[in-house]
Amino acid sequence: MIQVKQVNHTFLIGKKGKEKKVPVLKGLSFDVKQGEIVAIVGKSGSGKSTLLHTIAGFMSPEQGSITVNGQETANLNETERAAFRLNNFGFIFQNFQLMPGLTAFENVELPLKLKGISPKKRKASVGQMMDKVGLTEVGDHYPNELSGGQQQRVSIARALITNPPILFADEPTGSLDSETEQDILLLIQNLNKTLGVTFVMITHDEEVASIAHRTFKMRDGELVKEDVL
Amino acid sequence: MLFKDQVDFVRQHIKKNKLRVFMTVLAATMGCAFLIVLASIGFGIQDTMREEILQDQAITEVEVYPNENEELNLEEIKTVPYVGAIVQRTSMDIMTSFHLENRTIQGNLQLTDIKEEEQSNLKLSEGRLPQNESEIIVGYHFAQNLWTDAERAKVEEVGEEEDLPKGYEKSIIGKTVSLSLQPYDSEEAFPEQWDFKVVGVTDNPAKDWIVDQSILMDKSWLPELTGAYEANEEGIPEDFTYTTTKIYTSSLEHVKSVTKDLKDMGYNVYSVSEQLEQIDVFFMAFKIGLIFVGTIAILISSIGIFNTMTMAVTERTREIGVMKAIGASPKLIQRLFLMESAWIGIIGTVLAVVISYVVSYLANWLLPMVVGAALGEDGLEDLSITFSLIPWQLVVLASAISIGVAMISGWRPARKATKIDVIQALRQEL
Numbered sequence: 001m002i003q004v005k006q007v008n009h010t011f012l013i014g015k016k017g018k019e020k021k022v023p024v025l026k027g028l029s030f031d032v033k034q035g036e037i038v039a040i041v042g043k044s045g046s047g048k049s050t051l052l053h054t055i056a057g058f059m060s061p062e063q064g065s066i067t068v069n070g071q072e073t074a075n076l077n078e079t080e081r082a083a084f085r086l087n088n089f090g091f092i093f094q095n096f097q098l099m100p101g102l103t104a105f106e107n108v109e110l111p112l113k114l115k116g117i118s119p120k121k122r123k124a125s126v127g128q129m130m131d132k133v134g135l136t137e138v139g140d141h142y143p144n145e146l147s148g149g150q151q152q153r154v155s156i157a158r159a160l161i162t163n164p165p166i167l168f169a170d171e172p173t174g175s176l177d178s179e180t181e182q183d184i185l186l187l188i189q190n191l192n193k194t195l196g197v198t199f200v201m202i203t204h205d206e207e208v209a210s211i212a213h214r215t216f217k218m219r220d221g222e223l224v225k226e227d228v229l
Numbered sequence: 230m231l232f233k234d235q236v237d238f239v240r241q242h243i244k245k246n247k248l249r250v251f252m253t254v255l256a257a258t259m260g261c262a263f264l265i266v267l268a269s270i271g272f273g274i275q276d277t278m279r280e281e282i283l284q285d286q287a288i289t290e291v292e293v294y295p296n297e298n299e300e301l302n303l304e305e306i307k308t309v310p311y312v313g314a315i316v317q318r319t320s321m322d323i324m325t326s327f328h329l330e331n332r333t334i335q336g337n338l339q340l341t342d343i344k345e346e347e348q349s350n351l352k353l354s355e356g357r358l359p360q361n362e363s364e365i366i367v368g369y370h371f372a373q374n375l376w377t378d379a380e381r382a383k384v385e386e387v388g389e390e391e392d393l394p395k396g397y398e399k400s401i402i403g404k405t406v407s408l409s410l411q412p413y414d415s416e417e418a419f420p421e422q423w424d425f426k427v428v429g430v431t432d433n434p435a436k437d438w439i440v441d442q443s444i445l446m447d448k449s450w451l452p453e454l455t456g457a458y459e460a461n462e463e464g465i466p467e468d469f470t471y472t473t474t475k476i477y478t479s480s481l482e483h484v485k486s487v488t489k490d491l492k493d494m495g496y497n498v499y500s501v502s503e504q505l506e507q508i509d510v511f512f513m514a515f516k517i518g519l520i521f522v523g524t525i526a527i528l529i530s531s532i533g534i535f536n537t538m539t540m541a542v543t544e545r546t547r548e549i550g551v552m553k554a555i556g557a558s559p560k561l562i563q564r565l566f567l568m569e570s571a572w573i574g575i576i577g578t579v580l581a582v583v584i585s586y587v588v589s590y591l592a593n594w595l596l597p598m599v600v601g602a603a604l605g606e607d608g609l610e611d612l613s614i615t616f617s618l619i620p621w622q623l624v625v626l627a628s629a630i631s632i633g634v635a636m637i638s639g640w641r642p643a644r645k646a647t648k649i650d651v652i653q654a655l656r657q658e659l
């Protein structure tokens with residue numbers, strides 16, 4: 001499903017003219033298979049997010065190749081990448097990233113709007129999805145009227161509404177208390193089983209990583225260890 | 230994204246910042262209304278002047294003169310498309326006095342072809358056209374200027390314009406008047422006299438100050454009248470007769486083409502379309518100037534749109550980042566912001582058009598009164614002066630400028646939105 005080969009990336013930091021080179025990804029290679037939950041763990045600053053951003057197409061790595069569903073993503077232009085994301089990826093962020101001006105229902109509906117789905121079909125599938133993630137009651141609440149766990153459910157529903165084959169989650173439980181964290185992890189496991197969605201999850205928390213089928217450990221931009229459940 | 234969803238999206242954002250958007254729309258409205266009202270003055274004054282010209286003259290008339298030492302080729306002129314009647318009136322360089330009872334008038338005798346006059350739609354206020362050579366038509370003021378010697382002496386003595394003698398107050402129609410000729414440098418009139426029957430009176434001239442005391446007589450009299458001159462004086466001087474040629478067409482549009490064709494033939498031509506063309510050229514320049522000044526106002530108001538849109542983009546950086554992350558294309562983002570600035574431009578323009586019509590209407594209603602009061606005259610209200618006129622072309626032009634400028638000023642902020650980096654945007658604090 002996803003093949004990452006020899007990916008290198010270096011950031012330039014500091015003032016113009018006096019930049020320092022900081023290598024963040026150093027020749028990373030790994031595969032993700034369909035239907036897997038893969039966790040990438042590592043200390044803060046080890047390059048996990050940067051890795052995810054390159055796979056998701058938010059940025060291009062300096063070197064290396066990333067293939068998703070047989071499509072080399074590095075040589076797509078911005079518009080093509082956006083369309084590719086819309087059709088293949090869902091995203092769950094640490095701080096949910098919901099639209100403050102939209103209700104829970106409308107937030108989940110947004111990707112369908114972007115795809116140009118008719119309002120009637122949208123209403124039906126959003127309704128079902130809200131059911132699946134247990135949000136039926138709070139559909140017309142705005143994000144600031146929801147608890148952290150509820151907000152993350154909205155964001156998961158939004159990520160899944162277009163039936164993407166792959167979901168990326170960057171520290172999905174990083175802003176939640178441990179009880180809510182368990183709920184969300186169960187939901188992810190459940191969705192993985194019932195829908196067969198592939199999850200690529202980033203976390204610095206071994207507990208969270210425990211739901212993964214495989215875990216990659218990163219240190220200073222390199223994969224140092226692979227654990228299989 | 231469906232168009233309807235795009236509109237919804239834009240509307241939601243506008244709602245969130247009602248006051249700011251309102252102020253921006255207000256500025257756009259003021260700019261556009263300023264342009265329309267300013268330019269409407271040009272259109273209004275032009276219209277008034279055109280009206281004035283068209284009202285005061287026989288507008289379907291084309292005067293044509295030959296070049297020096299040349300003659301008009303009437304056959305050639307007849308071949309020009311749209312040429313209707315060709316009326317040639319000839320006058321003689323001699324005093325022509327008409328007498329009725331004890332009254333006389335020095336009329337302006339014109340020898341003409343009644344058939345052609347009829348075709349040119351000569352209008353009469355009274356009577357009918359002559360049917361034979363002994364019948365004539367007189368000018369509208371002919372009768373009231375038929376004075377007795379005593380009346381004439383009194384007018385010359387007092388020199389006052391008021392209290393003019395009433396002249397001949399009975400109907401002139403059917404009366405017989407006699408003509409006598411007298412050279413300007415002679416004390417005595419020729420002994421010959423000719424009698425004519427008045428059968429018609431011409432229409433009241435359009436302009437108040439025109440005094441029409443002409444006499445239209447069949448041209449077959451010309452040989453006899455010049456013969457009388459020859460009998461009493463030695464030889465006929467050069468330029469004894471003077472002929473004007475007027476060509477009549479069916480409409481103003483045709484006047485234009487006839488004028489052009491005759492000019493191309495090398496004649497000297499004078500017509501309303503000539504005058505109108507000069508006015509149009511002048512006002513074209515004038516209006517372009519006004520529109521230019523008005524456009525500056527729109528440009529100033531566009532700074533507001535630029536600001537508003539730049540702020541909107543900055544405020545929504547995180548949201549734009551999320552939209553892009555979940556798959557909104559840069560083109561869509563750009564379009565949503567362009568739609569927002571276009572919306573501001575369109576609403577501003579619509580309001581401006583409405584306001585402009587109101588202002589224009591009020592100006593046309595109030596200004597004549599104000600000016601009249603200031604000048605201490607009350608006759609001004611009767612004059613149909615248009616101060617401000619808004620033709621649809623002006624509305625279209627102003628709208629295009631206003632909405633175009635709104636979209637151009639929204640362009641850079643919209644581009645900026647597409648350039649937003651997803652990773653940076655997502656990192657922003659909530």
Ligand SMILES: Nc1ncnc2c1ncn2[C@@H]1O[C@H](COP(=O)(O)OP(=O)(O)O)[C@@H](O)[C@H]1O
Nearest residue numbers: 011012013024043044045046047048049050051
């Ligand atoms: N845009 C950037 N410019 C410069 N340095 C960056 C940038 N993004 C990340 N980094 C650096 O790259 C390293 C890895 O960051 P990140 O991928 O966010 O790590 P993690 O997600 O594992 O905490 C850090 O040292 C960070 O400071």
Ligand SMILES: [Mg+2]
Nearest residue numbers: 045048049050
């Ligand atoms: Mg991170």
